């Protein structure tokens with residue numbers, strides 16, 4: 307896909323482009339026009355290809371913009387400017403692809419167990435012309451060839467309960483790095499099962515999505 311086709315995507319979606327700008331402003335995220343265009347192009351790919359493949363159920367562009375693109379970007383203000391980020395169970399690329407578009411200084415690894423989802427991500431990365439981001443099709447905890455690698459940020463959205471995510475991901479969090487779990491409105495039951503030692507390393511940010519007002523919780527645990 308060329309730059310002109312990227313332009314045409316945003317040019318054909320002025321209401322969506324405005325909504326993206328409004329939503330980012332509400333989240334206090336300032337990005338260049340080129341990044342706005344790439345986010346819109348990725349949204350276009352999600353709606354055009356990921357939806358028919360059953361990788362997302364949302365077909366309303368405004369709803370998908372909020373629930374996929376803006377939601378994925380909510381952790382951005384608390385992420386480091388540089389370093390390695392591992393997204394576990396990325397599905398169609400969420401939150402890893404929007405985060406990479408927004409902060410291209412991060413080196414990103416997207417792990418996804420299912421072939422069709424991993425293939426979609428590989429296709430999307432090519433269309434978006436993103437560098438410093440890879441897709442690994444494997445099942446973390448079973449067959450991922452990550453060896454001793456560690457990451458400054460290990461993140462997931464809608465992967466599993468917090469306990470399971472911690473047990474899968476903790477070995478891959480670098481010393482002083484962060485495990486980040488993107489959660490919905492109710493997190494008390496999951497927090498209750500955390501060990502006292504982990505609770506001391508916890509930082510929780512609650513927020514609302516800009517248009518629907520849907521509640522979200524970002525759980526950060528420092529290693």
Ligand SMILES: C[S@@+](CC[C@H](N)C(=O)[O-])C[C@H]1O[C@@H](n2cnc3c(N)ncnc32)[C@H](O)[C@@H]1O
Pocket residue numbers: 394395396397398399400401417418419420423444445446447462463464465474
């Ligand atoms: C509910 S989907 C969420 C996808 C994406 N993170 C999102 O927010 O739209 C969970 C994804 O995690 C993948 N998954 C579950 N356990 C995994 C594991 N241990 N390693 C890699 N992928 C996993 C599933 O195949 C599925 O695509």
